[in-house]
Amino acid sequence: MRILALSDTHHPENDLLSLDRGVLEHRPDWIVIAGDMLDAFDEVHLAEYLSMLARYDQPKLCVLGNHDLWHEQLDTPPLFSRLRQHDWGKHGIHLLNNGPVMQGSTAFVGTTGWYDYSLYSAARDFPDLHVYTHDDFRNWEDLTRDDCHRLFVPRNRKRWSDLSESDFARKVIVIESGSELQSIHCNDRLYIRWGVSDSEVSQRFAADLEVQLKQAQDVADHVIAVLHYLPFRAGVMVTQDPVQAGFTPYLGAAGFGDLVCRFSKVKTLIHGHSHTDMVYRVGGITCYSCTATARLIEIET
Ligand SMILES: [Fe+2]
Ligand SMILES: [Fe+2]
Numbered sequence: 001m002r003i004l005a006l007s008d009t010h011h012p013e014n015d016l017l018s019l020d021r022g023v024l025e026h027r028p029d030w031i032v033i034a035g036d037m038l039d040a041f042d043e044v045h046l047a048e049y050l051s052m053l054a055r056y057d058q059p060k061l062c063v064l065g066n067h068d069l070w071h072e073q074l075d076t077p078p079l080f081s082r083l084r085q086h087d088w089g090k091h092g093i094h095l096l097n098n099g100p101v102m103q104g105s106t107a108f109v110g111t112t113g114w115y116d117y118s119l120y121s122a123a124r125d126f127p128d129l130h131v132y133t134h135d136d137f138r139n140w141e142d143l144t145r146d147d148c149h150r151l152f153v154p155r156n157r158k159r160w161s162d163l164s165e166s167d168f169a170r171k172v173i174v175i176e177s178g179s180e181l182q183s184i185h186c187n188d189r190l191y192i193r194w195g196v197s198d199s200e201v202s203q204r205f206a207a208d209l210e211v212q213l214k215q216a217q218d219v220a221d222h223v224i225a226v227l228h229y230l231p232f233r234a235g236v237m238v239t240q241d242p243v244q245a246g247f248t249p250y251l252g253a254a255g256f257g258d259l260v261c262r263f264s265k266v267k268t269l270i271h272g273h274s275h276t277d278m279v280y281r282v283g284g285i286t287c288y289s290c291t292a293t294a295r296l297i298e299i300e301t
Helices: 017-026 043-054 076-085 118-122 135-142 145-151 165-170 198-219 254-261
Strands: 002-006 030-033 060-062 093-095 101-103 106-111 130-132 157-159 172-177 180-185 222-227 266-271 278-282 285-289 295-298
Touching (some): 002 017, 043 093, 135 165, 198 254
Antiparallel strands (some): 278 285
C-alpha cells in the first residue's frame, strides 16, 4: 500500500504543488492529510481547498488540525460539529474524525488529538534563563507600557524548570535572554474557544480515538493511526533555542501515545503540527511526522 502523506498546508499560505508532484511520481493508493489544511476556518478557503483535493482520483483521508478550527468569533465546539457534518464525501474525502476506514485487512483511524502540556518535559532545561509569567498576560494585546513595567519585575520571574500547568494555560510566556525580552505565544489563545481546559479537550479526543481503535483492533491486521498532534515525546525535536522549546507544551499529549501503544495492531502513525519532517519508532510503531511537503509511506499488506 502506498500512502502519500502531508500536513499543515495552511491554505492559502502554501500551494499543493508538492502533492501534485507526489501524486504524479508515486501514484499512491491513498492521500492522507494530518490536519491544518487551512490557516484558519473560512468557508471560501475550505471550498477552494476541497475542490483542489477533488482533482485527485485517489481516496483522501484527513483529520482536522487546530488551525482548521481557528476563528476570531465562533466558539470551537459548534464549529467542530459543523466541520464534521460537512459533505467531505462529495470531494472523495473521508474525515477520520467521523470514524475509521477499512481496506482489506488495513484500517485507518484518526482524530485531531490535542495538547495537555505533557510534552514540555521533553524540552531541555535552560538553567540560566529567566521566564516571566503572569495572569495579566492573558490580555497581552491590551498591555500598556506601564503594565509592562509593573509585570516584568523579579517577583514575577521564574526558572524554566519551574513553569507549571497554569503558566502554560495562559499561552503567553516571556523569556529574558541577555537584556532582551521575547514573548512566546500559542495563538490558540486568540482563535480557539473550547470552553474547557486543554487537558479536558485532550481526554475527549483520546476517548474518540479509543472507540475507533477498539473497532479496528477486532477486524484489521494493520492499523494506521492519523493524528494532528504529537502523541510521543520521541517526536519532539530537542532544541537549543528557548523560543522553540517554549512551544513544546503545545505540541501534543503523551496520553495519545500511551493509548495507541495499548493496541498491538497499530503499526503506523502519521501526524503533523510540529512542521518537522521526521521518522521515528516507538515500540512496534513507525511514526511519520509530516509537513506540507508530501512524503511517500509504503506499507506491506
Ligand atoms: Fe500547522
Ligand atoms: Fe497545528
